[in-house]
Amino acid sequence: MSVGAPGQRLIGQTTAKLTDSKNLFKSIFPPPDPTRWSSSNSPIFTPLTSSLTFEEMDCGEKVFVFEELAKRKERDDCWLLISGKVYDVTQFLEDHPGGDEVLLAASGKDATQDFEDVGHSDDARNMMKKYYIGEVDSATVPPPNKIKPQTYSVTQKDDEPGFLFKILQFLVPLLILGLAFGFQLLGKKEKTEA
Numbered sequence: 136m137s138v139g140a141p142g143q144r145l146i147g148q149t150t151a152k153l154t155d156s157k158n159l160f161k162s163i164f165p166p167p168d169p170t171r172w173s174s175s176n177s178p179i180f181t182p183l184t185s186s187l188t189f190e191e192m193d194c195g196e197k198v199f200v201f202e203e204l205a206k207r208k209e210r211d212d213c214w215l216l217i218s219g220k221v222y223d224v225t226q227f228l229e230d231h232p233g234g235d236e237v238l239l240a241a242s243g244k245d246a247t248q249d250f251e252d253v254g255h256s257d258d259a260r261n262m263m264k265k266y267y268i269g270e271v272d273s274a275t276v277p278p279p280n281k282i283k284p285q286t287y288s289v290t291q292k293d294d295e296p297g298f299l300f301k302i303l304q305f306l307v308p309l310l311i312l313g314l315a316f317g318f319q320l321l322g323k324k325e326k327t328e329a
């Protein structure tokens with residue numbers, strides 16, 4: 136009479152426990168969301184990967200015009216352009232091992248060469264990620280200053296002395312010949328008069 140009841144209760148309790156543990160398992164490991172599932176993005180690791188891609192995507196979406204970033208060269212608002220990437224180093228100025236002055240001097244222009252010339256360590260390059268805020272529209276970046284003065288100096292300075300030198304090359308021998316001829320004539324005249 137009472138055999139079935141405890142058995143039923145036992146089965147009922149076991150089923151309830153199973154259902155509970157299933158729910159617990161589901162809450163820990165939620166089923167994959169097909170909209171987020173991809174071969175490279177496991178749902179278990181979603182928080183880690185998504186935070187990394189979010190940082191990249193969020194920053195990657197921002198594209199600055201050169202003129203805009205070149206204005207940020209003050210102590211309270213200092214941006215750097217290095218290898219096409221834009222860094223807001225305002226908060227880093229005081230902590231920069233190379234000093235704040237070099238960073239301020241490198242702002243308002245393409246600082247790639249200055250940065251590379253120092254030979255920054257891998258640690259320094261990793262540190263940069265913290266200050267990364269976006270990319271620059273490469274079409275808006277003016278060509279490096281070096282090109283202009285070089286072509287200017289070559290065409291301007293070399294042309295003028297070259298021209299003068301060529302004229303003098305002709306004139307000086309002519310003058311010497313003329314003088315020699317003149318003195319010869321004078322000498323002959325003096326001889327005939329004597």
Ligand code: HEM
Binds near residue numbers: 262
């Ligand atoms: C976000 C950008 C930058 C970061 C995170 C950064 C970071 C660092 C770090 C960590 C160092 C210590 C040495 C090393 O680990 O390499 C350093 C040194 C230095 N940095 Fe930077 N830097 C940045 C940009 C620049 C720029 C644009 C210049 C311009 C010239 C510069 C000039 C220097 C100099 C002169 C030193 C001292 C080197 C020495 O004493 O040996 N840095 N920087």
